[in-house]
Amino acid sequence: MPAQRGLGVAVIGTGKMGADHVRRLHDVISGARVAAVADIEAERAKSLAATIDGCTAYTDPAAAMASGEVDAVLIASPGPAHEAALIEALGRDLPVLCEKPMTPDTASCLRVLEAERRLGRRRIQVGFMRRYDSEYVKLKGLLDGGELGRALMLHQRHRNLAMPPGFTDDMLITSSVAHEVDATRWLLGQEIVAVAVHRPAPSSLAPAGMNDPQFVLFETASGALVDVEIFGHCGYGYQVQAEAVCERGTVRIGDEQGPRVSVDGRWGGHVPPDYVERFEDAYDREVQAWVDATRRGEVTGPSAWDGYAAAAVCEAGVVSQREGGRAEVELIERPAFYG
Known part of the structure; x- marks a missing residue:
């Protein structure tokens, strides 16, 4: 990889997230360039590639990876396409940053884990970007530092302005709460062993047939309890918050930032409309670190093991969602390869 040309990256998927990563690699990140983009929507890929000198558009991810200009891969296509690309x-033997979910289920995750183990070295990083958010990093530091004592409970809230058409109950867990799954495992440094999903009366803003909001309860290996409020159609913006309750204190992140304005007999601030704005800095830090x-x-x-563990917790969550009650998380023994 000649230093002067930077890391040649193929971005797989040119939808909202993929296009944002192309912009990030081209305009924000140092040491890399977009060498190729791939999408089954040929015109979309061509239009995006045309904005970047030296970038070639493909409809086949394998063809993009075969380019002699590509040194690494960033996967931002829909989840069901991830396994084949990985x-x-x-x-x-290309390094990969793969947006979550690594793959949509544990069976396909295990196939990816086995393929990486056969290769003999880690090549996959999974895109759980909250690990790079400045507030989450500070929270992790406080919990690891020990001053607050052992974490007993973790309260988390995840609210969206609205979900895209076609979003389902399952996806509230597999696409949204998946972030809280990884945040919980990372912040507390332990596995989630059981999940229970509770459903209050649905909001009038939720599409017909969707149970939204939902309340999810995790049990961890050490006995900590973690609750997640997932509200897909809150109607006012995008909010992610967390509060750790520890033996000797508490710490909370995610409160509104930026200027607080008082005018015309009222006060207020800005609530971001979506995750792209709320976690822009985290995405920048994540991709630069990669x-x-x-x-x-x-x-x-985050490793392929983290992607698998998140999928296993989400599968248990969907079982609880459909059948009610508490569902245990089924994990294989963690391979020493991912120790």
């Missing part, structure tokens, strides 16, 4: 990248590590020949950040 296996292709591993077959070519590029830097890749250029050093390293893989850091």
Whole structure:
């Protein structure tokens, strides 16, 4: 990889998230360039590639990865397409940053884990970007520092202005609460062993047939309890908040930031409309860290094991969602490869 040309990245998927990563790699991140984009929507890929010198558009991810200009892969396509792209990248020994979910279910996750283990070295980082958010990093530091004592409970809230058409009850868990799953495992440093999903009366803003909001309860290996409010159609903006309740104190993140304005007999501030704005800095830090590590020949950040563990918790959540009651999380023994 010639230093002067930077890391050549193929971005797989050019929808909302993929296009934002293309912008990020081109305009924000140092040490990398967008060498290729791939999408089954040929015109969309071509239009995006045309905005970047030296970028080639493909409809086949494998063809993009085969380009001699590509040194690494960023996967931002829909979840069901991730397994094939990951296996292709591993077959070519290319480092990968894969947006969550790594794959949509544990069976496909295990196939990816096995392919990476056969390769003999880590190549996959999963895109749980909250680990790079400045507030989450500070919360993690406080919990690890020990001053507050052992974490007993973790309260989390995840509210969206509205969900896109076609969003389902299952996806409230697998696409949204998946972030709280990883945040819980990372912040507390332990696995989630059981999940229970409770459903209050649905909001009038929720689409017909969707149970929204929902209340999710995790049990961790050490006995900590974690609750998650997921509200997909809150109607006013995008909010993510967390509060850790520990033996000797509490710490809360996610309160509104920015200027508080008082005018015309009222006061208020800005609530971001979506995750792209709320976690813009986190995405920037995540991708820059991935590029830097890749250029050093390293893989850091959430691993394929983290992607698998999140999928297992989400599967248990969907079982509880459909059948009621408490569902235990089924995990294989963690391979030493991911120790």
